[in-house]
Amino acid sequence: MNSVNSDMQLIWLRSDLRQHDNTALSAAAARGPTVAVYLLSPQQWLEHDDAPCKVDFWLRNLKELSKSLGELNIPLLIRTAAHWDQAQAELLKLCQQLKIEALHVNEEYGVHESRRDAAVAETLKAEGIEFHSYLDQLLFKPGTVLTKTDTYFKVFSQFRKVCYERLHRSMPARVKAPGKQAKLKIDSDPIADSVEGFTTPSESLQALWPAGEKEAQRRLDTFADAQIDYYKSERDFPAKPGTSQLSAYLAAGVISPRQCLHAALQSNQGEFESGKVGAVTWINELLWREFYKHILVGYPRVSRHRAFRPETEALAWRDAPDELAAWQEARTGLPIIDAAMRQLLETGWMHNRLRMVVAMFLTKNLLIDWREGERFFMRHLIDGDLAANNGGWQWSSSTGTDSAPYFRIFNPLSQSEKFDSEGLFIKHWLPQLAGLNKKEVHNPASAGLFGAADYPAPIVNLSASRERALTAFKNLPSRQAGGDDHE
Incomplete structure (x- = not known):
């Protein structure tokens, strides 16, 4: 069977880097000989603040997937569309080269993703190539x-x-994985170790997240x-x-x-x-x-950097670059915040409870716009996902759906004492505090250990900054009501 078969199918892989329980892949393989393609879009990824460790994770998973698809004789091709508005031209060219009957995709949901897919569908249909999309993620x-x-x-x-x-x-129900198909005269493309614009993360970070199904x-x-x-x-x-x-x-x-x-x-x-x-x-x-x-x-506005609750767009966020930098660089002087930020910077991941704690600290105690935090997280998270990250940030900052009522502000010290009572997490990420006892480790400043082992004093007074946040929210044109707790 050669590549000019008229019933050739193409699956365009995106955020579905697996062979098993993959709706579009199973559907394509059920219809005819199948080829897979993945588009590298570095320009678009930079615009979306995708983290270097996440792009690296995609590439490593593509290598594993290429091997497992290879065992089924499904070649995986790599093409480049630096920006998503180039996707339709790139895919059309490939479809015409391979005489593809239909392109198959699993649905994606951001504003840019939907626009990209609509453009691709329109371009292909105009040339007589079918476009099928499936519920999958x-x-x-x-x-x-x-x-x-x-x-x-x-x-x-x-x-x-x-x-x-x-x-x-x-x-x-889960879908059946495709079986082995007859060999095509098409070779898989090699997958690069890196993409321009994205640095390769440390081996220690990569080792925490081995690739593959x-x-x-x-x-x-x-x-x-x-x-x-x-x-x-x-x-x-x-x-x-x-x-x-x-x-x-x-x-x-x-x-x-x-x-x-x-x-x-x-x-x-x-x-x-x-x-x-x-x-x-x-x-x-x-x-x-x-x-x-x-x-x-x-509510597509959340894809466009807008608050879910429009009235909160009027919040008087502070412009405080030094405090923002202290938060980003894990030197706020509050051990649980700094330990969490250190975990993020070194592993590409942060514990979910701490995501809420550091987000509330930034948006309430420092009164810095949640979008600064959302962007910083996306630039460092290996699991960065627009919907979940935006949802979490807007929940914590009380600008989102179902969000924490504005007067409910986590106190980082009591969160720390409650969820890291022995200080084990703090001491792991802030070894300079290893000598403190389990009471002092949460708040070295209060222990009178001025500058404990070269650890900074807190950059903000928790109770005064809490009052400042309450005032800012109370002064909004239409005060919000509380929703469910996402605890």
């Missing part, structure tokens, strides 16, 4: 989980309730077998291995939410709202991920 298609008045939900608990009803009726599946199995039962009780303690460590794999689509849901259900006798509280809590986190992607579609 979500359990429910955006627009199908709506309020009684047919609007997108703004409150998570109500969204979750409808998701539960849907799951009771039918559980999203086998690793993602191993993490999922280990978590579902051994840890999910303790998830609710341990997930808030950053010194404990209480979380699944799957977020980077989910963001790149190396594992699917369906695979995660099925693993959790299997550990909980098929139950998702009763039974083991650990499994139910973890499934809830999968639904939070779902919720924020639906928000992206229903």
